[in-house]
Amino acid sequence: MKKNQLFSVLMASALLVSVGEASVYAAAGPGSGKTPTVKTSAKAAVKVKEGVKAWTVNGAQTTFKTVDAGGYKLYSISQLAASLGASIANESGSLVLKDRAGLHTIKLKAGSKSYSLDGEKRNFTTAPTVSGGKLYVELSAIVYGLGGELFGSPLQILGAARPQGEFDTLHWAADGTVLANLEGETAQVYKFAANPGSYGLFSSDERASDFSVSADRRYGAFTDETGLLYVIDLTSGAVKPLGTDTATKTDLTWSADGTSIYYIQGDKQEKISQISVDTGTVKELLADKVENKSELRISADGKRAVYIVNITGSAKNDADSTEDSLTIDYSKAGEQLYQLDLATKDAKPAALTTSDDNKLYPEILADGTVVYLSADPEGKTANALKTVKPDGTAANIALDIEVTWAQAAGGGIIASGTAADGTSRIYSVPVSGSAQELFRTKADISEVSVSADGGKLAVITGGKLVEIENGKAVQLTR
Numbered sequence: 001m002k003k004n005q006l007f008s009v010l011m012a013s014a015l016l017v018s019v020g021e022a023s024v025y026a027a028a029g030p031g032s033g034k035t036p037t038v039k040t041s042a043k044a045a046v047k048v049k050e051g052v053k054a055w056t057v058n059g060a061q062t063t064f065k066t067v068d069a070g071g072y073k074l075y076s077i078s079q080l081a082a083s084l085g086a087s088i089a090n091e092s093g094s095l096v097l098k099d100r101a102g103l104h105t106i107k108l109k110a111g112s113k114s115y116s117l118d119g120e121k122r123n124f125t126t127a128p129t130v131s132g133g134k135l136y137v138e139l140s141a142i143v144y145g146l147g148g149e150l151f152g153s154p155l156q157i158l159g160a161a162r163p164q165g166e167f168d169t170l171h172w173a174a175d176g177t178v179l180a181n182l183e184g185e186t187a188q189v190y191k192f193a194a195n196p197g198s199y200g201l202f203s204s205d206e207r208a209s210d211f212s213v214s215a216d217r218r219y220g221a222f223t224d225e226t227g228l229l230y231v232i233d234l235t236s237g238a239v240k241p242l243g244t245d246t247a248t249k250t251d252l253t254w255s256a257d258g259t260s261i262y263y264i265q266g267d268k269q270e271k272i273s274q275i276s277v278d279t280g281t282v283k284e285l286l287a288d289k290v291e292n293k294s295e296l297r298i299s300a301d302g303k304r305a306v307y308i309v310n311i312t313g314s315a316k317n318d319a320d321s322t323e324d325s326l327t328i329d330y331s332k333a334g335e336q337l338y339q340l341d342l343a344t345k346d347a348k349p350a351a352l353t354t355s356d357d358n359k360l361y362p363e364i365l366a367d368g369t370v371v372y373l374s375a376d377p378e379g380k381t382a383n384a385l386k387t388v389k390p391d392g393t394a395a396n397i398a399l400d401i402e403v404t405w406a407q408a409a410g411g412g413i414i415a416s417g418t419a420a421d422g423t424s425r426i427y428s429v430p431v432s433g434s435a436q437e438l439f440r441t442k443a444d445i446s447e448v449s450v451s452a453d454g455g456k457l458a459v460i461t462g463g464k465l466v467e468i469e470n471g472k473a474v475q476l477t478r
Contacts, residue, residue: 048129048136050067050131050132051073053066053073057156058083059156062083064083067131069126069129070126072125072126072138074126074136076134076136077136078134078135083159084099084142084157084159086099086100086146091107093109095107095135097146104145105117105118105119106142110135111127111130115141125138125141148160152196160198163190165182166182166463167182167190169181169209169210169447170448170460170465171211171234172450172458173234173235174235174452176193177192177193178191178449178465178467178476180458180465187204187209188201207230212254213254214254215255215257217451219233219234221254221261226246227245227248228243228244228246229242229245230242242261243280248266249264249265249273250269253297254298255302256301256302259278260275262296263296264293264294264296264307269292269293270288271287272286272293272296272307273285285305286349288349293308294310295307295362297363300364300366304341304343304364306340306352306370307337307340309335311336334357334358335359336352336359337359337362337372337388355374359373363408365411365412366411369387369389369390370387371385373385373386373404373405382402383403384396385397385403385413399435401415401416403416405445411431412431414457415427425439426448426457438471439468439471443461445460447459448460455469464478
């Protein structure tokens with residue numbers, strides 16, 4: 001044998017741990033009480049520096065055994081598998097790891113940089129190393145290979161990587177989870193817990209891509225293309241029809257006690273009706289033939305409805321109704337707020353506003369005050385929050401942002417918008433007292449949802465879903 005051939009053989013023997021020299025005896029899965037061990041000859045052992053490293057794994061503190069090999073920190077494979085919920089087994093001389101859901105498989109050998117992930121060939125930066133009868137591997141390759149993620153600052157390990165994509169249509173459920181739609185060709189509603197990586201597919205029902213949520217956050221209501229109303233359980237995802245009425249329904253709004261759902265009815269949004277959640281019985285509340293109603297709100301005591309009417313121009317012509325004489329009067333056109341006394345039989349709607357500003361997001365506060373977002377139709381002045389007292393007294397709410405969204409919460413209002421420095425901010429605005437800043441970011445805020453108690457926010461900012469509590473923001477998607 002030539003000298004260079006002999007040298008190659010000796011080097012291979014020193015650096016690699018062959019299947020014949022090292023056997024890994026591993027449990028079939030985590031929690032079995034067995035720890036994978038490696039038997040290796042003295043000739044194959046590699047001198048390494050042993051140590052420990054603490055990580056937060058799925059919210060729990062875990063200390064891993066480590067070795068420094070070739071300037072790279074490797075981690076105990078048995079500890080990694082157990083913390084990630086993965087199984088370990090020996091198959092034909094290779095060590096095989098599978099994630100809990102059975103979606104990913106890693107096959108590797110001690111001493112070899114080459115490994116496979118879901119059947120595709122990959123390479124470690126540093127080969128898996130044996131020390132003290134234990135096998136040590138690269139952290140990132142194993143975590144990501146098994147569907148996990150290294151996340152946050154400081155870094156922590158997630159057993160399941162956060163979902164990636166654009167999300168919208170946020171809702172809170174009674175169990176403290178957030179429901180959000182993943183944008184795409186098919187309907188996918190995901191449910192997110194507060195811990196990153198804790199999520200799952202909630203619904204793929206196209207009809208339930210958006211819904212109105214009950215005050216207790218237990219149920220959602222939506223209609224299908226025929227106008228039939230459905231209720232979805234926000235815990236189980238179960239869907240059931242409510243009644244048999246197929247009239248067009250928009251602006252679904254739950255009563256505070258969850259016994260009724262109010263809505264605007266008709267192809268021209270000309271009526272207001274309510275349906276019993278228990279019986280499916282429909283009751284017509286208003287049919288004044290005024291079209292283009294929207295943004296229906298019901299007071300907590302159920303005695304008052306507030307809504308917006310989009311008033312269009314009125315046509316005028318002469319007695320002969322000639323085409324040349326036809327004119328459109330836009331002097332009274334615009335959006336106006338109306339209120340309806342639901343406690344008085346045959347009550348007539350009363351106008352709350354006469355101003356020419358556009359009106360969005362009306363809310364009824366506990367004292368009867370109506371708050372809404374006012375927008376200049378010509379864009380000459382910044383958007384602002386305005387209030388209208390039951391007696392018609394109007395006022396502005398002073399905030400250092402141009403308001404883009406508002407919602408009732410905790411007896412007051414949560415509002416978001418853009419400040420003069422370009423930052424996006426969210427404020428809590430009480431019925432009385434000063435506004436309190438809840439969150440600030442340099443990214444755009446496109447959507448906000450408030451938990452039932454008003455203590456948490458779900459926000460779409462920079463295209464990502466973020467949960468905010470006590471000023472602390474946790475990003476739930478990538």
